[in-house]
Amino acid sequence: MAQTSITEDSIRAALTERLKATHVEVQDMSGGCGQAFTSLVVSPEFEGKNSLKRHRLVNAALKDEIAQIHAWSAKCQTPDEYEKEMAVTGGKDEPPLDGTEGGKVTGVTE
Amino acid sequence: MFSRTIISRAVRQTAARSSAFAAVRPTPLSTPAPATSFLLSLASQRRLLSDAVRQAIDKAVASAPVVLFMKGTPETPQCGFSRASIQVLGLQGVDPNKFAAFNVLEDQELRQGIKEYSDWPTIPQLYIDKEFVGGCDIIVSMHQNGELAKLLEEKGVLLKEEGGQAEGETKE
Numbered sequence: 001m002a003q004t005s006i007t008e009d010s011i012r013a014a015l016t017e018r019l020k021a022t023h024v025e026v027q028d029m030s031g032g033c034g035q036a037f038t039s040l041v042v043s044p045e046f047e048g049k050n051s052l053k054r055h056r057l058v059n060a061a062l063k064d065e066i067a068q069i070h071a072w073s074a075k076c077q078t079p080d081e082y083e084k085e086m087a088v089t090g091g092k093d094e095p096p097l098d099g100t101e102g103g104k105v106t107g108v109t110e
Numbered sequence: 111m112f113s114r115t116i117i118s119r120a121v122r123q124t125a126a127r128s129s130a131f132a133a134v135r136p137t138p139l140s141t142p143a144p145a146t147s148f149l150l151s152l153a154s155q156r157r158l159l160s161d162a163v164r165q166a167i168d169k170a171v172a173s174a175p176v177v178l179f180m181k182g183t184p185e186t187p188q189c190g191f192s193r194a195s196i197q198v199l200g201l202q203g204v205d206p207n208k209f210a211a212f213n214v215l216e217d218q219e220l221r222q223g224i225k226e227y228s229d230w231p232t233i234p235q236l237y238i239d240k241e242f243v244g245g246c247d248i249i250v251s252m253h254q255n256g257e258l259a260k261l262l263e264e265k266g267v268l269l270k271e272e273g274g275q276a277e278g279e280t281k282e
Contacts, residue, residue, distance in 0.1 A: 051248050063231075066232075106189070
């Protein structure tokens with residue numbers, strides 16, 4: 001089977017479909033060493049789950065996609081948490097960029 | 111009697127492996143990484159997580175209360191996410207004597223094996239008391255929301271504060 005290319009749109013579509021995400025932001029953070037994405041995922045399926053379980057849900061939903069790209073980050077929120085953070089920060093709730101330099105991945109990826 | 115034989119054989123095998131993996135040394139926070147191979151003798155097994163790899167990773171995970179599987183060494187991280195994770199552990203004041211880092215770039219077996227072992231697709235990976243905590247995103251968010259400080263405190267893996275330092279004073 002031909003390898004399908006992973007895009008911000010394809011990741012967003014996958015999360016919307018597989019995790020019933022109500023809001024997804026995907027951002028390219030590749031620094032030239034391969035495909036790398038960071039994301040904000042808002043889904044009611046995160047209710048009552050701790051951070052590790054939420055990330056595991058996302059990793060499972062994107063198993064094939066993550067296997068094909070070189071770096072992946074996510075912030076997982078329930079719709080309530082997302083709304084609260086948007087209210088507190090004045091509309092600034094975004095994919096995490098920790099570990100990047102100016103929003104780009106550095107070093108040995110893959 | 112049958113089961114006992116099996117058990118004692120398993121113990122013997124574990125003991126034999128322990129010596130075979132004597133070259134596996136964790137990297138303390140403060141000293142340079144030794145150029146060791148994690149699983150030199152198992153180079154032929156690439157795909158599936160074999161029992162031997164699993165046991166070697168078991169051992170690595172149990173080698174210190176706080177264990178980080180990373181790209182590069184604490185002194186010279188080879189990836190921004192590993193760098194951020196090491197910085198967080200340093201900021202938290204993790205006791206170097208209770209910490210071990212394993213450089214996955216030095217061993218392909220470890221690099222692939224740890225992903226399957228933890229059911230986690232990315233590096234770095236943090237273990238505390240043999241329990242998987244998460245990767246960089248989780249480490250950073252737990253650092254920011256105070257959960258990491260609480261966990262590390264509970265596990266008794268932080269450097270001991272002396273006298274007035276707890277209040278942020280400099281001790282003469």
